Amino acid sequence: MATTGVSINAINxxxxxxxxxxxxxxxxxxxxxxxYPLVYFDNAATSxxxxxxxxxxxxxYKLYNxxxxxxxxxxxxxxxxxxxxxxxxxRAFINASSTNEINFTKGTTEGINLVASxxxxxxxxxxxxxIISTMEHHSNIVxxxxxxxxxxxxxxxxxxxxxxxxxxxxYKQLLNERTKIxxxxxxxxxxxxxxPVKDIIAHAHEVxxxxxxxxxxxxxxxxxxxxxxxxxxxxxxxxxxxxPTGMGILFGKERLLEQMNPYQGGxxxxxxxxxxxxxxxxxxxxxxxGTPDISGGIAMGVAIDYINSIGYDKIAQHEHDLLVYGTExxxxxxxxxxxxQAEEKASVISFLVDGIHPYDMGVLLDKQGIAIxxxxxxxxxxxxxxxxxxxCRASFAFYNTKEEIDKLAKGIEKVKEMLA
Amino acid sequence: MTINDIQNDIxxxxxxxxxxxxxxDYLIDIGKKLPELDERYKIVENVVKGCxxxxxxxxxxxxxxxxxxxxxxxxxxxxxVGLLVRVLSGHEPQEILDAELYFIxxxxxxxxxxxQRSNGLNAMLKQIKLYALGLSQQAKQA
Numbered sequence: 001m002a003t004t005g006v007s008i009n010a011i012n013x014x015x016x017x018x019x020x021x022x023x024x025x026x027x028x029x030x031x032x033x034x035x036y037p038l039v040y041f042d043n044a045a046t047s048x049x050x051x052x053x054x055x056x057x058x059x060x061y062k063l064y065n066x067x068x069x070x071x072x073x074x075x076x077x078x079x080x081x082x083x084x085x086x087x088x089x090x091r092a093f094i095n096a097s098s099t100n101e102i103n104f105t106k107g108t109t110e111g112i113n114l115v116a117s118x119x120x121x122x123x124x125x126x127x128x129x130x131i132i133s134t135m136e137h138h139s140n141i142v143x144x145x146x147x148x149x150x151x152x153x154x155x156x157x158x159x160x161x162x163x164x165x166x167x168x169x170x171y172k173q174l175l176n177e178r179t180k181i182x183x184x185x186x187x188x189x190x191x192x193x194x195x196p197v198k199d200i201i202a203h204a205h206e207v208x209x210x211x212x213x214x215x216x217x218x219x220x221x222x223x224x225x226x227x228x229x230x231x232x233x234x235x236x237x238x239x240x241x242x243x244p245t246g247m248g249i250l251f252g253k254e255r256l257l258e259q260m261n262p263y264q265g266g267x268x269x270x271x272x273x274x275x276x277x278x279x280x281x282x283x284x285x286x287x288x289x290g291t292p293d294i295s296g297g298i299a300m301g302v303a304i305d306y307i308n309s310i311g312y313d314k315i316a317q318h319e320h321d322l323l324v325y326g327t328e329x330x331x332x333x334x335x336x337x338x339x340x341q342a343e344e345k346a347s348v349i350s351f352l353v354d355g356i357h358p359y360d361m362g363v364l365l366d367k368q369g370i371a372i373x374x375x376x377x378x379x380x381x382x383x384x385x386x387x388x389x390x391x392c393r394a395s396f397a398f399y400n401t402k403e404e405i406d407k408l409a410k411g412i413e414k415v416k417e418m419l420a
Numbered sequence: 421m422t423i424n425d426i427q428n429d430i431x432x433x434x435x436x437x438x439x440x441x442x443x444x445d446y447l448i449d450i451g452k453k454l455p456e457l458d459e460r461y462k463i464v465e466n467v468v469k470g471c472x473x474x475x476x477x478x479x480x481x482x483x484x485x486x487x488x489x490x491x492x493x494x495x496x497x498x499x500x501v502g503l504l505v506r507v508l509s510g511h512e513p514q515e516i517l518d519a520e521l522y523f524i525x526x527x528x529x530x531x532x533x534x535x536q537r538s539n540g541l542n543a544m545l546k547q548i549k550l551y552a553l554g555l556s557q558q559a560k561q562a
Contacts, residue, residue: 034440357494359472364496367440375472390472418441418448419495 017314023399025050025306036369039404039411044189044348044395045373046239047220049303053243056302060295068294069268069285083294086301087284090249093304094234095225100283101257103250104297108216109139111235111250112183114287115212116143118260119233124180126152131174131182131209133158133166134385137189138378140214144183153180160385164191164340172203179209186218190377190393191340192323192348194218201231210256216240220397221319221346223312226251238296243303247296250287257283264289315398319347322396326405333412339391347396350377353412356419358392364415370408423515426507427523434527443527444496451499457491468547473497475544479551486513486552490544500529501544508548513556517549 023029026048031038040048060082066075068083090102105111120143124130130144134157148155156179158171166184175182182204187194201211210232218224219236226234233256238247252260262269262280266289271279280286307315326349330336335354353361362374375390376383383390394408421429437443461478468475473494480487488509490501507523508516524541 357473359494360496362472364444367444418445 017310017318019318019399019401022310023401025052026399027051027054029399033369033371034367039370039407041394041396041400041404041408042371042373043220043397043400044217044240044377044393046245047242047397048399049242049244050306052306053299053303056299057244057295060298065295067291079294082298082301083292086297086304089301089304093224093308094236094249094251095227096251097227098254100254101251103252103257103284103287104292105235105248105250106246106293107237107239107248108214108235111233111248112140112212112214113143114250114263115183115233115235115252116147118263118287119210119256120144120147120153120181121151122259122261124148124151124153127178128153128180129156129174129176129178130154131156131158131171131179131184131204133171133184133195134160135164135166135188135191135193135379135382136183136185137214137216138380140183140185141381144181154178157381158184160193160382164188164193164342166193166195166200168196168199171200175203175207175209177207179204179207181212182209183212183214185214185216186224187215187221187346188340188379188382189217189348190350190379190382190391191342192345192350192395193340193342194222194344194346196344197231198229201229205230217346217348221312222316232256238300238303241300241303242306243300244293244296246293247300249300254283257287262289263287266290268292310398318398319396322400322402322405323347323349325402326394326396326408329405329409330412333409333416335416336412339386339388348393349395350391350393352388352391353416356415358390360419361392361412361415364418365408365411368407368411368414370411372408423507423511423519427521427526430503430507430523431526440528447499447503447529448495449499450502451492451495451497454491454498454502454505455489457489461489462491468544475501477501477544477547477551479548479555481513481555481558484512485510486516486555488548488551500541503529504544504548508552513552516552517556521545 028048029038029040064075064078066079068080087099087102091099096102124147130148130153132140132144144155156174158174159167161167184195184200186197197213204211212233213231215224215234215236219241232253234251236249239245269281269286269289271281337352339350358374362372365372373393377393434443437446457476457478462476466476466478468477473492475490475492475497477488477490488505490505492498492501508519
């Protein structure tokens, strides 16, 4: 930790969970918006950053900014050391077996595109099938549509029930010898549903398909063990786990990554270049063309340290308390309806209030200092499934409090009053 | 009244409210009072794209002047289109084309709208001016 020039003050995993101490680590939370203390409930879109993460970025540029790998001088070696240390933190974070399996990306979207492009293009044959679910984010729909179109493969969709659960029997019926790839979201961004991915993976493997998990919304809330899940690919984003934007992790099993072609060509990903032929660099650099976001990678590692310093067990418990409390308090509002009521759910409440358009709700809550998200949440097919144009979504992080949920409830009542 | 007279009136009305919430209350009130657009004009051709909400804008020409009627499925947007209709409806096409809408910034509407939603506002304005242009050209041809 000393090497990145930052340290974590307020919390220690051995200490009890203290939300007030944690909130002090997040400078952005302590401001007024439209004259009201900010209530930030848009965590599923992006999370806020603790000071240690912000300082790590600043320290990189102040103290050791330099291009990584191949540099012989002190700064380059230092930057390389920190960047590769972050890769090891990411490996441990998802329990991959080797850093060769950790590819740095721009985020979850790029991770999925990389797999669709480098694995899908190489292995999908005409008539093959790719399975996704109804609750996917556009970033786990469109890349597969593109590669299926190109390869003459077919995209098949797992239906969901009214509560927002994947219908497992329907999924099993979709699987067959033509299924080559299953790509599903671990935790739904708009419903909060935590999918039974271990079962999904096991069934896919029975027919010889590989499984990609979109972990964008799982990573902020729960410990993920890619070996225990036995998933083949897993992607998540730094900015959802309290790290900077523009950075992410793509895990792939080493034997699969070895078989895949590079995603992009350029510097870093090569071993030898002649005009006749280029040989590619070893993993993980094969998939990392060009100068990466070095400070972003290092700061993502610091964000992981920060999460670990609190502990996922405590994070999950606090967020579960917020979800239970929020569901109870908000459900008392007349005309309040929750979209997505799966039993296994992350701390996301997607809702509608009778007679109020989500847009009006979003604007008028913002005027009261409350940040939520409204719209289709990049899940248009899912909104079609529920026959709604969109929802209001309040998503909680470990730095949120029950008092803030009370403010949301009060804010919604105020909006109802204004629009009555 | 000229377009600028109406803009100045609106600025004065909004100046009465200091709190942003009061301004929104007023905007909501304007939205609620805007007459509903006849269903026959709520057609795809009249939809203005660019915001989370849907706006329908219907324009017509009468005695050399251009008139607008509009509606939205959200109350706040309805208030905004209500203001635009109040300012720009009932003028000659050239006046509409030449209009510089300073009232939006003065009543702090644009600053209260995100860029995505501001684009929606811009899309509405663009549509209004296109109508004026089209109708003025039709009038010239006739």
